[in-house]
Amino acid sequence: MLATMTISPLVLKLTRGTLLTLDDCKVLEAMGQEAQWIGPRQDLICEGQKPEHVHIVLEGFACRYKLLPDGGRQIIALLLPGDFCDLHVAILGEMDHTIATITACKIARLPYSTIIEITNNHPRITRAMWWATLVDEGILREWLVGMGRRPADKRLAHFVCELMVRLQTVSLSTDSGFGLPLTQSDLGDVLGLTLVHVNRVLQQLRADGLLGLREKQLIVPDLPRLKNFADFDPNYLHLKPRRDP
Structure with a gap:
């Protein structure tokens, strides 16, 4: 099914979550078409900000972290190629943690409306995204x-x-x-x-x-x-x- 296409980390990961069709894979590949490179040690969205987009790591290492009042940092998740950084946070009024790059990262930034469209029209991808969220937990x-x-x-x-x-x-x-x-x-x-x-x-x-x-x-x-x-x-x-x- 995938032999004729270059397989992105996003597709490689989500095919572990459920059986995806070639059309599903094409939809996932399209998510990264307008991705941008972000330098190392850059915040993508900070605690307290209103989330309006979903970020996907396509290359590089990123993380979720919390800062304490004394400046101490706790990394609470490591985000690798193929990972959604914040799949469902757009439901929330504000971020309760910060998402940042560790290395230079290729990041896809999607409006939350795209995720809504996918959940409404692509049940297998939706199942795979649920799986990814459960793995994060x-x-x-x-x-x-x-x-x-x-x-x-x-x-x-x-x-x-x-x-x-x-x-x-x-x-x-x-x-x-x-x-x-x-x-x-x-x-x-x-x-x-x-x-x-x-x-x-x-x-x-x-x-x-x-x-x-x-x-x-x-x-x-x-x-x-x-x-x-x-x-x-x-x-x-x-x-x-x-x-x-």
Whole structure:
């Protein structure tokens, strides 16, 4: 079905959510036709602003974050190619968090009316978007468990496993590693760790032969061993979708 077209990360991801037709895929591809490149470390929409558009990451890494009064930042979601940044927030009166690029990103910016049109006329895409929202919620639950109960080394290892699986879904990772443009400060803001603690944990995992870093490439020498160490179970990513009509 898709052999004759270049498959975007958005299509690769949403085909995990339901069985899409070629016409569905063409509709999804059209969403990115007028995408623009946004520089790194740029806010797309800030907490308190009224959301009127839906953003889709087509290339690059972005995030959702909250700022505390003392300036501390907590990253509450990592947004990868194929991810909707804010699929349903246009229903809300104002944003309760900020969405920003981490790297330079290719971003599609759609009026919410486009999403309404799709939900009214493309039931399979609508189902896939519901699935994507539920996966986002599953990831957030897993992050909460990690922050509350996992020791720092397993927390970082689990995050790496999750990131690898999510990137593999959109053909941006192999079992041996992937490009990791996050700084140690970013990792700390994801994992709730200080910069010093992140550095210490990375050194420990490297010394144990579980991870390696080389020129912004994260190397995983033995993926099954890393998953076993992290007690990683990818079920919360829901990559084996139901095929109900």
